[in-house]
Amino acid sequence: MPAVTKGALLIKGGRVVNDDSMFDADVVVENGIITQVGKGLQAPSGARVIDATGKLILPGGIDPHTHMQLPFMGTTAVDDFYEGTKAALAGGTTMIIDFVIPQPGDSLLKAYETWRGWADPKVCCDYALSVAITKWTDKTASEMATLTNEKGINSFKFFMAYKNVFMVRDDEMFRAFQECRKLGALARVHAENGDVIFEKQQSLLELGVTGPEGHTQSRPEELEAEATNRACVLASQANCPLYVVHVMSKGAAEKIAEHRQKGAIVFGEPIAAGLATDGSNYFHTCWRHAAAHVLSPPLSHDPTTPGALMDLLASGQLHLTATDNCTFKSEQKAMGKDDFTKIPNGVNGVEDRMSVVWEKGVHSGKLDPMRFVAITSSTAAKIFNIYPQKGRIAVGSDADLVVVE
Ligand SMILES: NC(=O)NCCC(=O)O
Ligand SMILES: [Zn+2]
Numbered sequence: 001m002p003a004v005t006k007g008a009l010l011i012k013g014g015r016v017v018n019d020d021s022m023f024d025a026d027v028v029v030e031n032g033i034i035t036q037v038g039k040g041l042q043a044p045s046g047a048r049v050i051d052a053t054g055k056l057i058l059p060g061g062i063d064p065h066t067h068m069q070l071p072f073m074g075t076t077a078v079d080d081f082y083e084g085t086k087a088a089l090a091g092g093t094t095m096i097i098d099f100v101i102p103q104p105g106d107s108l109l110k111a112y113e114t115w116r117g118w119a120d121p122k123v124c125c126d127y128a129l130s131v132a133i134t135k136w137t138d139k140t141a142s143e144m145a146t147l148t149n150e151k152g153i154n155s156f157k158f159f160m161a162y163k164n165v166f167m168v169r170d171d172e173m174f175r176a177f178q179e180c181r182k183l184g185a186l187a188r189v190h191a192e193n194g195d196v197i198f199e200k201q202q203s204l205l206e207l208g209v210t211g212p213e214g215h216t217q218s219r220p221e222e223l224e225a226e227a228t229n230r231a232c233v234l235a236s237q238a239n240c241p242l243y244v245v246h247v248m249s250k251g252a253a254e255k256i257a258e259h260r261q262k263g264a265i266v267f268g269e270p271i272a273a274g275l276a277t278d279g280s281n282y283f284h285t286c287w288r289h290a291a292a293h294v295l296s297p298p299l300s301h302d303p304t305t306p307g308a309l310m311d312l313l314a315s316g317q318l319h320l321t322a323t324d325n326c327t328f329k330s331e332q333k334a335m336g337k338d339d340f341t342k343i344p345n346g347v348n349g350v351e352d353r354m355s356v357v358w359e360k361g362v363h364s365g366k367l368d369p370m371r372f373v374a375i376t377s378s379t380a381a382k383i384f385n386i387y388p389q390k391g392r393i394a395v396g397s398d399a400d401l402v403v404v405e
């Protein structure tokens with residue numbers, strides 16, 4: 001009698017989509033790995049058979065930017081590693097990359113262990129970590145090396161906003177970019193001019209602007225473009241590849257394109273929220289509605305931006321999509337009822353990204369399914385060095401699969 005493979009699966013009659021090809025094939029999975037891709041495959045003994053006739057089989061989504069249970073702005077994001085990754089799977093995302101964010105001056109290694117302790121017992125999907133550097137200390141270089149060489153961390157993040165919280169100065173960022181270059185790690189930036197934003201926030205509060213509209217008024221798009229350009233220049237001076245998280249405006253995207261034109265290796269990541277809606281939400285008469293949309297950089301005041309960001313993803317000038325999932329309940333957002341600077345920054349998206357990108361990209365006719373796979377899965381896998389284990393449907397790859405109508 002043939003041996004029964006535990007968890008074996010035959011997905012029959014579907015159309016496999018990778019970032020470079022689309023073809024009719026069955027897929028056999030054994031022990032969590034794709035073992036056969038081809039026509040007319042037989043089910044391994046004891047296998048469950050799924051009829052995918054008329055459906056697409058896609059590599060599971062990879063969301064390269066989430067903040068599960070992040071302690072931030074005096075509270076903690078409500079999607080923890082259980083709820084958040086359950087939501088990810090429900091929406092077709094099978095891997096997330098979350099951020100370890102130490103308090104300035106705290107040990108990076110200790111913070112890394114804290115995040116592992118939060119995530120390991122609870123995650124429902126695959127996950128990896130990227131580590132933020134929130135202050136340069138005499139231990140930072142050696143801790144970055146330990147994280148890279150012993151813990152598998154291959155990217156570090158820098159905040160150019162959130163003054164007096166996570167923001168780093170240019171000299172700190174440049175020093176760390178040089179270290180990334182040495183280690184072969186990728187530098188990732190939240191690009192906004194935190195100093196100018198801080199000044200504008202104080203001026204608006206003095207003028208009596210306290211509502212969510214103050215959030216967008218204190219963060220003009222030019223300040224995102226300026227910081228994006230500055231990060232690109234510093235990365236170029238350090239000869240280090242750069243990844244700009246949550247590209248929210250046309251100006252920031254243009255700066256990325258300019259630097260790429262000159263030969264720089266820079267990646268741009270729009271997020272689901274920025275592809276789905278715009279900054280008019282900050283002027284909604286319902287405070288709760290407006291505050292729910294507070295994230296940084298803010299949603300664009302220009303209603304044509306979401307479509308333009310999708311166009312840039314389609315043409316390859318922007319590269320992959322994320323969510324920046326960092327969720328707060330209305331009661332938490334209400335911490336900023338009388339002062340917009342105290343509204344915890346962050347929105348949802350981890351469950352919605354795949355459908356938002358499908359709707360705004362494929363359904364609208366801007367993307368074919370292969371480009372959809374590229375910007376939701378395989379480009380992230382390539383950038384973060386987990387390809388083709390992830391991000392591809394092929395023999396030997398992980399069976400992270402999504403079947404869609
Ligand atoms: N984006 C945002 O508003 N919240 C999460 C933290 C960050 O990524 O900046
Ligand atoms: Zn950010």
Ligand SMILES: [Zn+2]
Nearest residue numbers: 065066067324
């Ligand atoms: Zn973020």
